[in-house]
Amino acid sequence: MRLPVTIRAMLAAVAAAMLVLLAPAQPASAHARLVNSDPANGATVTTPLTAVTFTFNEMVKQQFSTVVVTGADGVSYSDGTPKSVDKTLTQAVKPLPSGAVKVAWRTVSGDGHPIEGQFTFTNAAPAPTGAVPATSAPAAVASSAQAVVADQASGEAGSNGLLWAVLGGVAVVLALAGGAVWWRRRSTSG
Structure with missing residues (x-):
């Protein structure tokens, strides 16, 4: 069964419209990593x-970058704010305790998309002489983590908004x- 020319033309127009709507969304997937x-x-x-150093495949925005370096004692050992030069982000750290160290980072790609991750390493370095333990309270780390989660939620809402806009289109x-096909059939049958 062959479809009438009008229906085939409408289906071709819908396919072309979908390509136009979806094509601009593709470059947005090229975020920093x-x-x-x-x-x-x-x-x-x-x-x-x-310091802890991160190297990305493209530049990231320093003003939106956070790095939390936490020792096994639950205390943050991050010292100041991270610094970005070219594709490198560096976070200074206070003298670290022995044991497992967790690093949680978050930054923003040049295209405005937030990216984040975490990893752990083991500190087996001897403690420096005269080292004073960090005084950051675990509550400060928790509030920083909550801010990261809130920022991530707002970033995901923006990504989902684009998807809904495309689907709505x-x-x-x-x-x-469908209305054009209905109108055409109604006009020819009456």
């Missing part, structure tokens, strides 16, 4: 660290095509 970290995930560090085009 973490290429390397120093120390690496799962590494054992044997010399005292002064497709629905409108299909409704218009």
Whole structure:
């Protein structure tokens, strides 16, 4: 069974409209990604660290970057705010305690999309002489983590908004095509 020319033309128009609506959304998937970290995930560090460094495949926005370096004692050892130069983000750290260290990071790609991750490493470096333990309270780490989750939720809402806009556009085009077919059939039968 062959479809009438009008219906075939409408289906072709709907397919073309879907391509136009979906094509601009493709470049948005090219977000920055973490290429390397120093120390690496799962590494054992044997010399005292002064900073944790992240290397991305493209530049990230320093003003929206946060890094929380937490020792096994639950205390944050991040020292100041992270600094970004080219594709590298560096977070200074206070003298770290021995044991497992968790690093949670969040930044924003050049296209405005938030990216984040976490990893752990083991600090086996001898404690520096005269080292004073960090005084950041675990509550400060918790509030920082809550801020990261809130920012992530708002970022995801923006991504979902684009999806709903595209789906809404497709629905409108299909409704218009259906209405045109209905109008055409009604005009020819009456």
